[in-house]
Amino acid sequence: MLKRFVVKKDERGALLREADFERILKSGRYRFFDPFGRLSLVTWKADAPMTDLGIVDYLLQHEPAVAAEHFERMELTEDQAGLRYENDVLVEILPPAARRFVWKGVVRHRLETVDLRAGYAVAPEVAAHLVQPALRGRAVMGLGYLLLAQVPAYHVGVLKVDGKVQRLMPAGVEGFWRFNRDIQVELVDTRLQNMEVSGQEILSRDKVGLRLNLAATWRYTDVLLAYEKLSKPADHLYRELQFGLRAAVGTRAIDELLENKQTIDEVVGDYVARKLDGFGIEVSSVGVKDIVLPGEMKNILAQVVEAEKSAEANVIRRREETAATRSLLNTAKVMEDNPTALRLKELETLERVAERIDRISVFGGLDQVLSGLVSIKNA
Structure with missing residues (x-):
């Protein structure tokens, strides 16, 4: 006739009659007269947020004093985010309009609210604590609501909000709220960088197909200007190097290109410097690494070189023979006299x-x- 229920010290319970809420039970042992077996017990961990919000809403509506006795109330508006602490340790990041009800008496709870209308930057001390979440003794829920950007040395970060460049971020750690906006951070190396333009197949002025490999050294002179005018500055530089190489090779014959490769470097360098003026990018040096000829053109050039060298050898041989004959003639004249x-x-x-x-x-x-x-x- 009597039913016995036990609520552990780290638990809180709810007594149900025919699956309907009856009352809250604190930790302890209870006996209830239940001849028809209509009573049941549901328990929750007292150190975790209450998961059955239906019971909480019922208490708030009909028994507000009971709700205030047992629960710590945490509710956010559409323009607020929250940082939930347990025993002064950050355990959860709450999104706008979030609701949390935690049991009183077991863990000290605290909620810090953030007005999202005031800006999208996270407090520096919070960002510094969260930049390496794997090293924390306790995981933080809701990290996906933040964008944590760590800018290394010799770099800057380009901050974009809703697709628009806002400012440059120095080396260090910064955090941003993702709510109600699209935030991106792109890291940019401010040191000298190398760019390879490889495998460019171009026809010379005399219709000879050449394959060239070009190398360039460049850097940003004004990162903010470059990203304001160009969506992808590095890709733009690569295309301009391609166009400059085609302009240098396509207007010259193969003999001219092979005799002086430095001409290509000078033409491409001048072309790129002119095209990139006012875009915040500086090209320090440009150089052709390789000029690869087609197989049949290699054979033809080898034959031409062989013929030229053979002709030069014949000229030298005839010159030496003439000099020897002249010497003999001079000797004969001396002997005659x-x-x-x-x-x-x-x-x-x-x-x-x-x-x-x-x-x-x-x-x-x-x-x-x-x-x-x-x-x-x-x-």
Whole structure:
């Protein structure tokens, strides 16, 4: 005939009669006369928010004193956000129009409200505590309602609200409320950066297909100006480098391009500097890394180079032969006018002959040998 119920010390309960709310039960042991088995008990953890808001709304409407005795009331308007603390530790971020009812007497509860009409920036101390949520001893619910942006050194952050650039963010941590607005932060490196424009296939003026690879070094001179005028400054720079390369290669013959690649660098650099003037971007250097020729053009150029070098070799050979002949002619004139020089030449010739003979037998003296040599030459 009696039904016994137990509510633990860390719980709160509600007595139901035929599944309808009867009254709130604090922790303890209860006995009720229930001959027909109509009573039942529902319990909740006392250190967690009340999940059955139907019972809370009933108490607020019909028994407000009971609701005030058992619950801490937390309600936000459409223009407010909330920070819910338990024992002075942030545990939850509440969105606008949120409702929380927590049990009194177990945990100290506190709610801080934020007026969203006053701005979209989160208090710096709150952002600093939440920037590394994985390192906290207790997780924070509702982090998705915030945008936490950490800007590293040598970078700036471009803050965009509803698609419009608002300001630049210095290095550090900042947080923003996402409610009622679209907020984005884009990180920008302010140091010198490299950009590769690879695999550009372009026809030269004489209709030769070339593949070129270009490298450029650039940086932002005015980040805010660049993002005000261009949606994607880096993409815009890449396209201008492409156009500049085509303007440099398409108006020149292949011989001119191969003889002086620096011409391409100068033309592309001047073109890009002119196109990017007033956009907050500066190109420090531009250089062509490679010029790749088609296979058949490589063979043709190799044949041309071989023919040029062969012709140069023939010219040098003829020049040397002419010089040797002229030298012989001068020597002959000297010998004709000077018998002593002729005699010295004869001795030189004899010396060359003697170098190739192991043994020489001379009869009649050296003069006779020389006379014989002269006779042989005349014959």
